[in-house]
Amino acid sequence: MAMHTATMETPLSDGHAEWVLRAYQRDGTTASQPSSAPVVIKFGYTVMHFLEDRLVEERPRPYHTFVFTLGDFLHQESRRRAISTVLLGAGAYDYDICFRWQLERHLVPFCDDPVEMAFNLGNGIEMFVDVLLMYFPSDEEDSLDVDGAGGDGDFGGIPASTDAVKELAVVKYERGGDVREESCIICFEELEEGVEVTRMPCKHAFHGGCLTRWLESSHVCPLCRHAIPASADP
Incomplete structure (x- = not known):
């Protein structure tokens, strides 16, 4: 051992x-x-x-x-x-x-x-x-921080706006193509040839369903924390 x-x-x-x-x-x-x-x-x-x-x-x-x-x-x-x-x-x-x-x-x-x-x-x-x-x-109450970012102002549990999610690009995954990832970092499954993936403005791509669920909790990219428009305050 x-x-x-x-x-x-x-x-x-x-x-x-x-x-x-x-x-x-x-x-x-x-x-x-x-x-x-x-x-x-x-x-x-x-x-x-x-x-x-x-x-x-x-x-x-x-x-x-x-x-x-x-x-x-x-x-x-x-x-x-x-x-x-x-x-x-x-x-x-x-x-x-x-x-x-x-x-x-x-x-x-x-x-x-x-x-x-x-x-x-x-x-x-x-x-x-x-x-x-x-x-x-x-x-x-504490979790509803006005910055929504735990003090840094760039990360927090604020959902993405519905309109912003709808505007995300959907592309087909091809090995050696424009999508850099080989697997979806959210579910950890490999991306299969020809499967449709959803791409953030930062170009990081994920399974569409996985990313949609993610964006219901956070408006930032799981990999690089690039932010898209957040939902309106309740």
Whole structure:
């Protein structure tokens, strides 16, 4: 069984969400090509509710496990794409959408040292992301932030306008064509030759149904956060 070395822990906080990031080098996983070494990310939640002057913890949930290669983490663009895949797959949007953006901003640079060390040693990495979510009676009101962006003004849980969604381009996917993606980052399924995909103004494309559901919760691109017109305030 792989041994763990070079433990790194980074406690961070953002309002009602807190998280601890841990990265371990995996001895015994030396790869012939360093970029092919595995990067295993385990994402777990602990959810607490403040009810009637006491804290109630939800039933513990199993880790969501994601497997990449070290090559996916060597460059900032592919690393952000991998981390976005983790946060989407782990259901971060099912909770407070604002904390996800802050977590991504911390997680991307956190990987710098573990990735460099793993590449030099030819080892894999095992990473744990442990999130504590605290829900208070005022959470619903707090989530209606005037910026809708958790303090940064460019990301938040504001749905896209119906008219803007209708105006998105629908094209057929062809390998080697104008669509750069090979899979839909929302559902993680590969794009099949000839299937119709919906494309954002930033040119990122997704399955039409997947993107429509996404835009019902957020008016920004899942990959690059390019914004389209948002729905009117209620």
